[in-house]
Amino acid sequence: MRTLAIVLGAVFALTAAACGGDGGEDAQEPGATGVTGGTAPTGDGSNCVDLTGEGVAFTIRLEKNEFIPSCFTASASQGITIVNADTALHNFTIQDTQISVDIPPGDEFNGEPITGVVDPGVYVLVCKYHLPGMVGEITVVA
Numbered sequence: 001m002r003t004l005a006i007v008l009g010a011v012f013a014l015t016a017a018a019c020g021g022d023g024g025e026d027a028q029e030p031g032a033t034g035v036t037g038g039t040a041p042t043g044d045g046s047n048c049v050d051l052t053g054e055g056v057a058f059t060i061r062l063e064k065n066e067f068i069p070s071c072f073t074a075s076a077s078q079g080i081t082i083v084n085a086d087t088a089l090h091n092f093t094i095q096d097t098q099i100s101v102d103i104p105p106g107d108e109f110n111g112e113p114i115t116g117v118v119d120p121g122v123y124v125l126v127c128k129y130h131l132p133g134m135v136g137e138i139t140v141v142a
Contacts, residue, residue, distance in 0.1 A: 048072050048139060057081060057110075062090040062103060067125055067136035075141050076115040083108045088129075094138065095124040114140070 048071035051058040057079035061068040063086055074080070084090050084103040092109070093100040097118050103109045118140055125136035 048137065052078070052141060054078070059083060060092075061085055062092070062127070065127070065130050065134050067127075067134065070136040072137075073139040073141060075113075076118060076120065077113045077142075079113055080111040081108055082111070090130070090134075091126075091128045093126050093128050094118065095126060097123065100128070115142075 049069040051069075051072050051074045055078075058072075058074055059081040060072075060083070062082065062084045065086070065088075082092050082101075082103055084105055084107055087105045089102060089104055091100065091102050099114070099118065101109055101111075120140050120142050122137065122139050125138055127134035
């Protein structure tokens with residue numbers, strides 16, 4: 001049950017995922033974001049999409065080896081849906097937590113709130129299969 005909560009929390013936590021890619025032509029340069037093509041997340045949550053007003057749950061997409069959005073703020077009390085719109089396996093890992101979940105191609109993951117599992121703060125999201133290009137940032141608020 002704790003593992004499920006952790007996985008769901010990771011999903012909630014937010015953005016990053018990617019998969020069995022080879023770092024080929026679809027891979028992004030380190031520091032590029034999937035939403036704007038701008039610089040990498042700042043590490044302080046500024047200039048990120050605020051998903052706290054999305055209701056009881058919010059949705060993140062994994063597409064073209066990017067987290068969409070790649071930088072966001074969410075509440076620990078929200079659930080998360082992670083949609084893998086690619087044909088490759090992706091992973092959603094929140095670094096420095098136990099949250100790590102694989103999302104098969106064309107599938108989605110529905111996670112429960114992570115209140116009590118992940119402390120509020122700023123976290124790096126990665127797809128462990130598509131590093132270093134598939135990264136993101138999530139700010140978790142209470």
